[in-house]
Amino acid sequence: MKRSDCEALDRADPLAKKRKAFSIPEGMIYLDGNSLGVLPVNVPLRVAEVAQKQWGQTLIKSWNEHGWFHMPRRIGDRLARLIGAPPDSVIAGDTISVNLFKLLGAAAKLNPSRRVILSDSGNFPSDLYVAQGFRDLLDDGYVLKVVEPEQVMDAIDETIAFTMITEVDYRTASLHDMKAVTARAHAMGALTIWDLAHSAGATPVDLAGSNADFALGCTYKYLNGGPGAPAFLYVRPDLQDKVQPALSGWWGHAAPFSFDLEYRPAPGIIRNQCGTQPILSMAALEAALDVWDDVDMGVLREKSMALCKTFIDLVELRCGPHGVTVAGPRDMAQRGSHVSLHHPQGYAVMQALIASHVIGDFRAPDMIRFGFTPLYTSFADVWGAVDVLVRILDGREWDQPQFLARKAVT
Amino acid sequence: MKRSDCEALDRADPLAKKRKAFSIPEGMIYLDGNSLGVLPVNVPLRVAEVAQKQWGQTLIKSWNEHGWFHMPRRIGDRLARLIGAPPDSVIAGDTISVNLFKLLGAAAKLNPSRRVILSDSGNFPSDLYVAQGFRDLLDDGYVLKVVEPEQVMDAIDETIAFTMITEVDYRTASLHDMKAVTARAHAMGALTIWDLAHSAGATPVDLAGSNADFALGCTYKYLNGGPGAPAFLYVRPDLQDKVQPALSGWWGHAAPFSFDLEYRPAPGIIRNQCGTQPILSMAALEAALDVWDDVDMGVLREKSMALCKTFIDLVELRCGPHGVTVAGPRDMAQRGSHVSLHHPQGYAVMQALIASHVIGDFRAPDMIRFGFTPLYTSFADVWGAVDVLVRILDGREWDQPQFLARKAVT
Numbered sequence: 001m002k003r004s005d006c007e008a009l010d011r012a013d014p015l016a017k018k019r020k021a022f023s024i025p026e027g028m029i030y031l032d033g034n035s036l037g038v039l040p041v042n043v044p045l046r047v048a049e050v051a052q053k054q055w056g057q058t059l060i061k062s063w064n065e066h067g068w069f070h071m072p073r074r075i076g077d078r079l080a081r082l083i084g085a086p087p088d089s090v091i092a093g094d095t096i097s098v099n100l101f102k103l104l105g106a107a108a109k110l111n112p113s114r115r116v117i118l119s120d121s122g123n124f125p126s127d128l129y130v131a132q133g134f135r136d137l138l139d140d141g142y143v144l145k146v147v148e149p150e151q152v153m154d155a156i157d158e159t160i161a162f163t164m165i166t167e168v169d170y171r172t173a174s175l176h177d178m179k180a181v182t183a184r185a186h187a188m189g190a191l192t193i194w195d196l197a198h199s200a201g202a203t204p205v206d207l208a209g210s211n212a213d214f215a216l217g218c219t220y221k222y223l224n225g226g227p228g229a230p231a232f233l234y235v236r237p238d239l240q241d242k243v244q245p246a247l248s249g250w251w252g253h254a255a256p257f258s259f260d261l262e263y264r265p266a267p268g269i270i271r272n273q274c275g276t277q278p279i280l281s282m283a284a285l286e287a288a289l290d291v292w293d294d295v296d297m298g299v300l301r302e303k304s305m306a307l308c309k310t311f312i313d314l315v316e317l318r319c320g321p322h323g324v325t326v327a328g329p330r331d332m333a334q335r336g337s338h339v340s341l342h343h344p345q346g347y348a349v350m351q352a353l354i355a356s357h358v359i360g361d362f363r364a365p366d367m368i369r370f371g372f373t374p375l376y377t378s379f380a381d382v383w384g385a386v387d388v389l390v391r392i393l394d395g396r397e398w399d400q401p402q403f404l405a406r407k408a409v410t
Numbered sequence: 411m412k413r414s415d416c417e418a419l420d421r422a423d424p425l426a427k428k429r430k431a432f433s434i435p436e437g438m439i440y441l442d443g444n445s446l447g448v449l450p451v452n453v454p455l456r457v458a459e460v461a462q463k464q465w466g467q468t469l470i471k472s473w474n475e476h477g478w479f480h481m482p483r484r485i486g487d488r489l490a491r492l493i494g495a496p497p498d499s500v501i502a503g504d505t506i507s508v509n510l511f512k513l514l515g516a517a518a519k520l521n522p523s524r525r526v527i528l529s530d531s532g533n534f535p536s537d538l539y540v541a542q543g544f545r546d547l548l549d550d551g552y553v554l555k556v557v558e559p560e561q562v563m564d565a566i567d568e569t570i571a572f573t574m575i576t577e578v579d580y581r582t583a584s585l586h587d588m589k590a591v592t593a594r595a596h597a598m599g600a601l602t603i604w605d606l607a608h609s610a611g612a613t614p615v616d617l618a619g620s621n622a623d624f625a626l627g628c629t630y631k632y633l634n635g636g637p638g639a640p641a642f643l644y645v646r647p648d649l650q651d652k653v654q655p656a657l658s659g660w661w662g663h664a665a666p667f668s669f670d671l672e673y674r675p676a677p678g679i680i681r682n683q684c685g686t687q688p689i690l691s692m693a694a695l696e697a698a699l700d701v702w703d704d705v706d707m708g709v710l711r712e713k714s715m716a717l718c719k720t721f722i723d724l725v726e727l728r729c730g731p732h733g734v735t736v737a738g739p740r741d742m743a744q745r746g747s748h749v750s751l752h753h754p755q756g757y758a759v760m761q762a763l764i765a766s767h768v769i770g771d772f773r774a775p776d777m778i779r780f781g782f783t784p785l786y787t788s789f790a791d792v793w794g795a796v797d798v799l800v801r802i803l804d805g806r807e808w809d810q811p812q813f814l815a816r817k818a819v820t
Contacts, residue, residue, distance in 0.1 A: 023466045025466070025467050028469075030469060032469065032470045035470050036470045036473075038469065039461065039462070039465050044458055044461045044466075047457055047461055047690060048454055048457070048458060051453060051457055051694070052433075052454050055446075055449050055637055056449035059435070059438075059440060059446055059448065060442045060446045061764075061769075062637070063446075063637075068637060068638075094504070094505070094508065094685075095504070095659070095684060095686055096685055097657065097659030097661075097684045097685030098508055098659075098684060098685055105547050109547075121671060124660075125663075125669045125670060125671055126659050126660035126663075126685070128671055128673070129659055129660060129662075129673035130658060130659055132658060133655055133656055133657060133659075133673065134656075136654060136658075137515050137548070137656045138547070138550075139550075140549075146671060218686075220686070226465060226688075226689065226690055227465055227472070227473075227478060227688075227689035227690070228686045228687045228690075228692070229688060230688060231685070244547075246543055246544075246547045247508060247511055247540070248539045248540060248542060248546075249505070249507030249536050249539055250507070250536035250539060252539075253535075253539060258774065259774060260535060261531060261535055261538055261556065262542070263538070274505060274508060274540075275505025275507030275508055276505055276506070276630070276637075276638045277638045278636075278637075278638040278639060278640060278688040278690075278691030278692075279636065279638045279691070280637070280638075280690045280694050281688030281690045282638070284690055354471075359469065359470060359471075361470065363669065364667075364668065364669060
């Protein structure tokens with residue numbers, strides 16, 4: 001494989017035209033969109049409009065006139081299409097950790113006779129922390145059982161109240177089989193909570209087809225909603241009116257402006273709202289979703305797999321002698337859209353990459369991680385990143401003016 | 411009292427110079443800053459910088475380089491001064507409802523042998539909803555006891571685990587005596603949670619001097635942080651390391667980037683953080699606080715009381731015959747910074763006021779509510795608002811072109 005092969009892949013890429021919708025710094029190869037997506041070019045103007053015109057001029061009336069109050073459900077419906085969910089089943093707001101807590105409460109109350117929460121060691125640690133806090137707050141016999149990712153299926157038995165699993169492993173990119181795990185859970189009388197942090201916008205999630213009970217995710221990675229952008233949660237439609245909200249704030253009340261003293265949950269997904277949401281960040285997210293409305297998730301998946309495969313192939317071809325190994329499955333169909341590499345000097349190598357304007361991240365103890373975001377990552381980016389990595393590992397990067405070094409290879 | 415008297419008060423007002431720091435729509439008398447504060451003029455540029463330069467150009471590195479990760483504590487320290495709290499005792503983030511849930515969990519675990527939560531019917535209903543959700547989630551004998559506001563002191567006995575009280579009543583503006591209630595609670599072995607939603611930026615709160623245990627509040631009212639701006643919470647320093655976080659996310663972990671599988675709370679106030687915060691909204695809030703750094707809260711309080719007294723005096727003088735009555739205490743020292751009026755046609759009257767560009771809000775069943783925000787409300791605003799109210803009640807407003815009618819009286 002040569003650089004020209006990557007350029008040819010870019011010319012044939014049906015998503016290549018999307019790149020111009022994003023603001024990508026000149027000379028940078030940004031492979032950290034799995035941590036913080038780049039800025040969509042339409043976002044600053046939208047945020048300025050919401051701040052200066054809506055907040056500044058229309059003030060309090062904007063809650064109705066500019067639809068602020070309904071933003072979480074409007075955004076939820078647009079997210080729904082990307083994760084295989086029907087309308088009125090997704091709501092945006094709060095953080096992924098807070099939404100997880102809500103769903104832990106919902107799942108626990110729907111399976112009240114059981115006390116084991118099943119998760120795996122590949123889950124993002126914060127999810128485990130939230131479950132530990134939930135367990136300790138309730139102090140009612142809940143046990144958090146954490147197994148290895150490959151043991152999940154076998155560990156689902158009739159003691160499990162619900163599973164709490166991140167579909168795509170944040171380290172290895174290994175993809176759980178949502179449909180199979182959910183079917184197994186249901187057969188054993190358990191419910192499922194799916195964290196889509198590394199799935200939404202990266203892989204074609206099929207919540208409805210998998211019959212998943214609950215899901216949640218963030219929007220600041222592949223969906224480019226901005227730093228700390230509001231998260232989302234999903235509840236399967238037939239469960240929605242059975243959910244007893246753990247975080248029962250006025251935005252989830254059936255009549256929030258009647259100011260009753262008693263909580264009465266709104267019908268449907270709305271009851272999963274809690275407090276007033278940050279509208280400027282919400283507006284940025286809403287604008288960021290514009291680019292997604294005509295994206296075919298199947299086409300996205302094809303490109304994602306091709307980007308990952310190209311990267312892995314190039315790394316093995318060119319970096320193998322340097323002690324670099326690829327984490328996670330080799331079958332692209334069993335992976336999400338990032339690739340982690342083990343290297344004994346992973347931290348130093350990533351710092352050198354960043355110094356040369358190839359941006360990925362490091363995950364302890366020895367992983368360097370690269371996210372491939374199909375809407376704006378090009379195959380030429382993949383070539384360029386590996387080229388710099390090779391130069392670093394070969395000891396040939398140090399004598400180059402760093403920025404020029406990067407420019408020279410792109 | 412004449413219009414010229416109000417103009418004289420404005421000329422003598424030491425805070426009058428602050429008005430130019432805010433963007434107030436031409437021809438509008440905005441008396442709803444107790445619901446959504448106006449736009450500070452420096453906010454749009456700050457938000458644009460964070461979006462375009464920091465997110466757009468520096469991307470993931472901004473978490474460190476532009477201090478995003480520490481925003482909640484930086485903002486917390488600036489808020490601390492305004493509410494009588496020491497450094498490192500306040501953290502910004504999440505919503506007021508979510509923060510209340512955190513503090514319910516903290517207080518419950520610190521007083522484990524008791525099961526009664528005491529609140530009052532003047533609390534903002536969402537606080538009661540959150541407590542009801544907490545009670546039902548734990549399902550462990552907790553009782554939410556709701557008394558009338560004037561019964562709070564007597565209701566604090568040795569059964570109470572903790573009080574959950576909003577310092578300033580969102581309807582009547584009646585101010586609880588934080589120091590006395592806290593002393594009584596402590597004498598009875600109870601803890602206190604104070605909601606400062608209608609206090610922060612409106613009255614000189616003294617958390618340290620009152621020996622309050624926990625507090626929380628929002629920043630989108632008197633602090634002008636923007637629609638749905640991040641909330642805050644306070645934990646008294648000697649309690650901080652005893653708090654067992656109910657919402658235990660990675661931002662509250664002692665080593666968030668070590669990715670341990672076990673939760674280990676950070677020392678101090680930091681453990682009360684949960685998930686990743688919305689940085690654009692956080693940046694707007696941080697900019698909005700610039701105007702506060704040289705504000706003397708005693709001077710603010712003087713003006714607040716003078717605005718409220720002027721309004722009440724004018725209403726009684728000019729609107730009394732129309733069946734308008736003032737809600738809440740007549741002693742300004744026992745009030746917050748808004749005034750509600752009862753009128754049988756309250757809803758219609760407020761719509762007419764809004765149509766004439768005097769913006770307040772309506773609270774069922776018969777209250778029209780006006781917020782007086784000392785940094786930008788003028789005494790001329792007060793005069794103008796009452797003048798329009800009189801014209802409406804007199805039946806003299808309907809035949810005026812509405813905008814011109816408003817312009818004519820200011």
